[in-house]
Amino acid sequence: MMFSKACEYGIRAAVYIALQSLDGRRVSVSEIAEEIDSPIAFTAKILQQLNRNNIVHSVKGPTGGFEIDREDMDTVKLSMIVKAIDGDKIYTGCGLGLKECNASKPCPLHDKFIDIRSNLRTMLISTSLFELATGLEVGLTYLKR
Amino acid sequence: MMFSKACEYGIRAAVYIALQSLDGRRVSVSEIAEEIDSPIAFTAKILQQLNRNNIVHSVKGPTGGFEIDREDMDTVKLSMIVKAIDGDKIYTGCGLGLKECNASKPCPLHDKFIDIRSNLRTMLISTSLFELATGLEVGLTYLKR
DNA sequence: TCAATAAAGGACATTTTTGTCCTATTTATA
DNA sequence: TATAAATAGGACAAAAATGTCCTTTATTGA
Ligand code: FES
Ligand code: FES
Numbered sequence: 256m257m258f259s260k261a262c263e264y265g266i267r268a269a270v271y272i273a274l275q276s277l278d279g280r281r282v283s284v285s286e287i288a289e290e291i292d293s294p295i296a297f298t299a300k301i302l303q304q305l306n307r308n309n310i311v312h313s314v315k316g317p318t319g320g321f322e323i324d325r326e327d328m329d330t331v332k333l334s335m336i337v338k339a340i341d342g343d344k345i346y347t348g349c350g351l352g353l354k355e356c357n358a359s360k361p362c363p364l365h366d367k368f369i370d371i372r373s374n375l376r377t378m379l380i381s382t383s384l385f386e387l388a389t390g391l392e393v394g395l396t397y398l399k400r
Numbered sequence: 401m402m403f404s405k406a407c408e409y410g411i412r413a414a415v416y417i418a419l420q421s422l423d424g425r426r427v428s429v430s431e432i433a434e435e436i437d438s439p440i441a442f443t444a445k446i447l448q449q450l451n452r453n454n455i456v457h458s459v460k461g462p463t464g465g466f467e468i469d470r471e472d473m474d475t476v477k478l479s480m481i482v483k484a485i486d487g488d489k490i491y492t493g494c495g496l497g498l499k500e501c502n503a504s505k506p507c508p509l510h511d512k513f514i515d516i517r518s519n520l521r522t523m524l525i526s527t528s529l530f531e532l533a534t535g536l537e538v539g540l541t542y543l544k545r
Numbered sequence: 546t547c548a549a550t551a552a553a554g555g556a557c558a559t560t561t562t563t564g565t566c567c568t569a570t571t572t573a574t575a
Numbered sequence: 576t577a578t579a580a581a582t583a584g585g586a587c588a589a590a591a592a593t594g595t596c597c598t599t600t601a602t603t604g605a
Contacts, residue, residue: 257402257490260563263497270508283581297564303583316572317580333509345402352408353545363415363532363541364478367523374519378512387508396508400498405593428551442594448553461602462550550603558595565588571581 257375262340265301267291267398269336272311273323273388281320292399301340308339328385337379346376402520407485410446412436412543414481417456418468418533426465437544446485453484473530482524491521 258266268287275282284302288295302321306313310331311321323331337345349356350368358365390396403411413432420427429447433440447466451458455476456466468476482490494501495513503510535541 257495258497260497263495266509267496267507285581294564296566299582300564300584306582313582314572315570315580315582318573319571319581321582350402350408351412351543352403352405353542355545357545360542360545361540362412362543363535364411364527365541367527371516371520371523375516378516382509382512390508395506396510397498397505398496398507400500400502400505430551439594441596444552445554445594451552458552459602460550460552460600463603464551464601466552546605548603548605551601553598553600555598556596558593560593561591563588563590565586567586568584570583573578573580575576575578 257345258337259341261297261301262337264291264293264298265305265340266333266336267293268298268302268321269305269311269323269331269384270387270391271398272321273328273384274391276323276325276328277388277392281314281318281322283320287321290398304339305336308335310336310339323384328388329383331384332380333382333384333387334376334379346372402490403482404486406442406446407482409436409438409443410450410485411478411481412438413443413447413466414450414456414468414476414529415532415536416543417466418473418529419536421468421470421473422533422537426459426463426467428465432466435543449484450481453480455481455484468529473533474528476529477525478527478529478532479521479524491517 268291271287271290272282284299285295287302288298302311302313305311311323313319313321347356349362350364350372351362353362356365391398413436416432416435417427429444430440432447433443436443447456447458450456451466456468458464458466492501494507495509495517496507498507501510536543
């Protein structure tokens, strides 16, 4: 509703990979798709994007799969995943669809919108994969239903 | 980026109609589309939806067009337009795309997401068409660029 | 009453997003 | 070195969102 489907899958996949990497497990696309309840081939495409953006790390061949380094779980923020998949229109676009959001020629919603957008931005920039994964680890949160 | 194109056009159209209604002017689809820079036939469809939801009032025939009663400008909130066009997934959906957002089985982003969503919700519920239109009237805001 | 005007609405077209399938490439291990 | 397992990537398919066109209906005013 705020992110594209691709982005939703991307975030869920990254969180699942992070969680498994904490246990030293490398995971395959099919396992990921199963665990986050997403279409497998589509998920594979998204993982390619995340790999190209150095958000996850992929290994080909037998025993291969996806993993995330422990340090990367701290440095990779949600904002990076969103930007890699959906671009930055969520940060820079006008809420009413004007060609650009610009305070010097604002749409009627500009002032109210700016606040909300900046809350969202702050949240995305400050939330790490590690933080999300550990919630899962403790069993407080879920990646599918 | 948060609303569909249809919803963006719908809000801009409603604000423009409100503004003109304040001057007692009834406006045609073609004028609206021109003034908010939107595709005319698509805008016509959206206006039909808004009319069916009693957000705007339409009059057929010569001298016809769209208008909004002065009282309605106060009672019609942005939330009603969004709901009429995009439904209420923006209020009720899970930010990570789980089948439903539910605090008893939350996704990893749930707590952080809830805050932002509730800010957005409050803003939409509390903002009236009148408020948006008067900003335009004073020339502080714009509906196209 | 008739012609012109404007919205309503159905059918269709285009574009974007989402999703699938198949082949190529890489790599571990027997 | 051969085989099998896994990701990479291109081509294609389906669905949803966006956008267009044309006919019908209502209404005004000459
Ligand atoms: S101009 Fe519309 S949100 Fe800034
Ligand atoms: S469960 Fe995901 S936002 Fe509530």
